[in-house]
Amino acid sequence: MPPLPNRDVAAVAYDGLCTFEFGIAVELFGLPRPELADWYRFRICAAEPGPLRAIGGFVISAEGGFDALEAAGTIIVPGWRDIAEPPPEPLLASLRRAHANGARLVSICSGVFVLAATGLLAGRRATTHWRYTDALARAHPAIRIEPDVLYVDEGQIMTSAGSAAGLDLGLHLIRRDFGPAVANQVARRLVIPPHRDGGQAQFVDRPVQAEGAALAGLFDWIRANLTEDLSVARLAARAHMSERTFLRRFAAATGATPADWVTAARLARARELLEGSDLSVERIASESGFGTADTLRHHFRTRLKTSPQRYRDRFLLA
Numbered sequence: 272m273p274p275l276p277n278r279d280v281a282a283v284a285y286d287g288l289c290t291f292e293f294g295i296a297v298e299l300f301g302l303p304r305p306e307l308a309d310w311y312r313f314r315i316c317a318a319e320p321g322p323l324r325a326i327g328g329f330v331i332s333a334e335g336g337f338d339a340l341e342a343a344g345t346i347i348v349p350g351w352r353d354i355a356e357p358p359p360e361p362l363l364a365s366l367r368r369a370h371a372n373g374a375r376l377v378s379i380c381s382g383v384f385v386l387a388a389t390g391l392l393a394g395r396r397a398t399t400h401w402r403y404t405d406a407l408a409r410a411h412p413a414i415r416i417e418p419d420v421l422y423v424d425e426g427q428i429m430t431s432a433g434s435a436a437g438l439d440l441g442l443h444l445i446r447r448d449f450g451p452a453v454a455n456q457v458a459r460r461l462v463i464p465p466h467r468d469g470g471q472a473q474f475v476d477r478p479v480q481a482e483g484a485a486l487a488g489l490f491d492w493i494r495a496n497l498t499e500d501l502s503v504a505r506l507a508a509r510a511h512m513s514e515r516t517f518l519r520r521f522a523a524a525t526g527a528t529p530a531d532w533v534t535a536a537r538l539a540r541a542r543e544l545l546e547g548s549d550l551s552v553e554r555i556a557s558e559s560g561f562g563t564a565d566t567l568r569h570h571f572r573t574r575l576k577t578s579p580q581r582y583r584d585r586f587l588l589a
Contacts, residue, residue, distance in 0.1 A: 275448055277344025277374075280311045283362070283385075284333045285318040288325040289350030291434050292379040296347045298461065299441035307453060316340040318362040337365040345375045345444070348382035349437070354406055358385045367391065370427065377429045377444065379437035386428065387411040396423045400433035438463060451543045486510060486524050494536055497560035501533045537561055538574055545583040552579045 282296040301313035317323060317333035325331055340346060346369055351358065366389050370376055378386050383399040384407065386392055393413040398404070404418040417423050422431040422440035431440035438461070446454040489510050493501060506529055507517035521529050541559040544550055550558065556567035564579075571579050 274309055275344065278309060278312050279343040280313050280345045280347065281316045281335065281340050281343035282313070282347045282349055283318050283340070283382075284315050284323050284331045285352060285362075286321075286323050287352030288323060288331055289352070289380065289382075289434075290326045292349035292382065292437055293325065293331075295379060295434070295437040295441060296349050299438070299445065299457070300345075300347070304457075307449070307456075311345075314339055314343070316343075316346075319359050337361065340365050341369045341372065341374070343369065343374055345377060348376070348378045348385045350379055350434075351381045351384050354381050354384045354403055354410075358388050363389045373427075375427050375429065375444075377431075377440065379431050379440070380434050383407065383430045384410070386430065387414060391428060392430075395425045395428060397425070397428075397430040398423045398432050399430065402433075446546065451547045486521065493533060494540075497533075497537050497540055498558070499560075501529070501560070503529050533560075534570060534574070538570060541567060541571075541579065542582065545579055555579065 280300040300311045304310045314335050315333045316335040316339050323331040380400050396415045396417050398417045398420050408416050421436040431437045442454050507514045537560045541555050544555045553564045556564045561567040
C-alpha cells in the first residue's frame with residue numbers, strides 16, 4: 272500500500288458530545304497500535320470554547336482548535352447534539368477550508384447534519400440513522416439520501432448510519448488506507464466482523480431470533496467454502512433442517528435469502544483478493560466461488576455499480 276499523504280486524524284469535539292460516536296473514533300483511530308507501521312496520528316479538536324461536556328457527565332479537554340482541524344488529513348464528526356440546531360459557523364468554515372485543502376470528511380450518525388450545513392454534500396449521496404433521514408431530506412433537499420444503507424463513500428466525503436455503523440465505515444476507511452489484512456486485524460481486536468458492505472440494510476424488520484445462533488456455524492462454514500455447491504438443498508441438509516424451515520429461519524436471522532447472503536459473502540472475498548493480491552480477475556472469480564469472470568463482473572455491476580478492474584484501480588489509488 273502507498274503511504275498516506277497525511278496520517279493526521281482529527282475528531283471534532285463539541286458541548287453535548289455524543290459519547291459513543293466519539294468513542295468509536297478514538298478506538299479506531301486514536302488507540303496506539305505499535306504493531307502497525309505508520310498508523311494514524313490522532314487528535315481532538317474543539318468546535319467551540321469549553322468546557323465541552325459529553326453525554327454521561329464527563330468533560331472533554333481538546334488539545335487543538337481550528338488550526339489543527341484544518342491540518343488533518345481526515346476529520347471525523349462524531350454525531351451532533353441536536354439535528355435542529357445549526358452548527359457554529361466557524362466550525363463550518365473550517366470544515367470547508369479543510370475540504371478544499373484535500374481533507375477527507377467523515378460523519379457518524381447525526382454528524383451528517385454538520386457536513387450538510389457546510390453545503391459540501393449538495394448533489395452527493397449520503398446517509399444517516401434511519402430515524403433522521405426524513406429530517407435530513409427536509410432540511411437539505413439537494414442531498415441524494417440513501418436511507419437504508421450502513422455507510423456511503425463519496426471519495427472525499429463519507430457518511431455512516433446510526434452509531435455502530437460508524438465502526439463499519441471506520442473499518443472501510445482503514446481498508447482503503449492500509450489494506451484488508453490490517454482492517455481484519457483491527458476488527459479482530461474489536462471482536463466485530465471485519466467487513467460489512469456499506470449497502471447492507473441498516474436493520475432487519477424482524478429481530479434476530481434464537482435460530483441465528485444456531486446458524487452461526489453454518490455462516491462460518493459458508494465463508495470457508497465459497498467454491499462449494501451452496502444450494503438451498505445442501506445448506507438445509509448441513510443445518511439439519513427441511514428446506515422450508517431452513518428458508519424461514521435463515522430469513523429471520525439475516526433478513527436475506529441464502530442466495531443473496533452467499534453472493535454477498537463471495538463479493539466480500541473477491542474484494543479482499545482484488546485489494547490484497549495481484550491475482551487475475553479470472554482467478555479471483557474462481558477463488559471466490561463465482562466460477563467465471565463474466566459472472567463476477569455481473570455481480571460487481573449489479574451490487575457495486577462498477578467492474579472488478581475499476582474497483583481494484585480505485586483501491587490502489589485510494
